[in-house]
Amino acid sequence: MEKQLDVYRDWLGISETARPLDYYQLLRLARFEDDASKVRAVYRRINAHVRKFATGDYAAQSQALLNELAKAMLCLTDADRKREYDAALGRKDAGPGRRRTLEEILLANKIVTQEQLTKARNFAEAVGLSVRDAVVQQKLAGADVVMMSYAESLGLPYVELDDIGVDEKLVGAVPAGIARQHACVPLMISEGRLLMASPNPLVPDVEEELRLRFNMPVRSVLCTAASVNQAIARHFARDTAPAAAPVKRPAAAGPAQAAPPSEAPPAAPVVVDKEQAKKRLLLAVAAFAVTVFLCVAVKALLFKAPYNALTAGSFAAIFVIALVAAGIAFSVSRRFKL
Helix, strand or coil: CCCCCCHHHHCCCCCCCCCCCCHHHHCCCCCCCCCHHHHHHHHHHHHHHHHHHCCHHHHHHHHHHHHHHHHHHHHHCCHHHHHHHHHHCCCCCCCCCCCCCHHHHHHHCCCCCHHHHHHHHHHHHHHCCCHHHHHHHCCCCCHHHHHHHHHHHHCCCECCHHHHCCCHHHHCCCCHHHHHHHCCEEEEEECCEEEEEECCCCCHHHHHHHHHHHCCCEEEEECCHHHHHHHHHHHCCCCCCCCCCCCCCCCCCCCCCCCCHHHCCCCCCCCCCHHHHHHHHHHHHHHHHHHHHHHHHHHHHHHCCCHHHCCHHHHHHHHHHHHHHHHHHHHHHHHCCC
């Protein structure tokens, strides 16, 4: 009789027979390992090994294990979630402690020198950037290395989107306007939380809207700007259909399951992009003002009438023309999504 495949034993070399494995056992880490960079390094090594089985007869088992490994890594590199998880395993909570700043991490890990950091700081102050973005723009370190250090300074996990990818089952429930404006994509649902990948922590308003849509807490997972922009271009094109109805919270932790079509409530209204609406309004006001100026100038030049000689009828006609111009400008900007 052929021995049944045990991916933990046969692929990962784990001898423990008690299941389920905890995250430390799964990643073959010392219990309560606190070094986030070590957790990520071990995860990347095991992830690369399991991907060797991603094709062929064991593709399904490989994908399931990859998802499990990703959830373990994301939990153990998220300071708040790790504290909760460790407490559930019996660790005495010693409190969050002091986190190192981004600059301290960059220097301690010899990613930049003090001279380079001073250069980046001066550049950041001159052009109005964060030190994080200044280091990247000055090409003092790679975007991924800087983003990992930034994530550590905030106590948030960092992810390579190429390793995990976007959960396409969740894409339809995230408004395209939110994804594009705030540079975020849905990564997965883990332990009853929606994980959103973005180069920056989600702002409270966006986090609250997503919490209401998915009916579960939301956590930020950091990634590089380039990777999230590629994901948005792939999954949230500008001709994307309106967002689907909110996802119902599953009874147990795990990937979200969309409600059957017959049970789905009416589609959620399209989210208005406040920034775009503001730009369109400003464009319409500008068109109005320019039209008034041009009409007055043309009237004065053609009829040699000074400004104070213009009649009420002339002003009324100019006002109407300017309103029409403003309306056209607003419509054009809306039509082409400017």
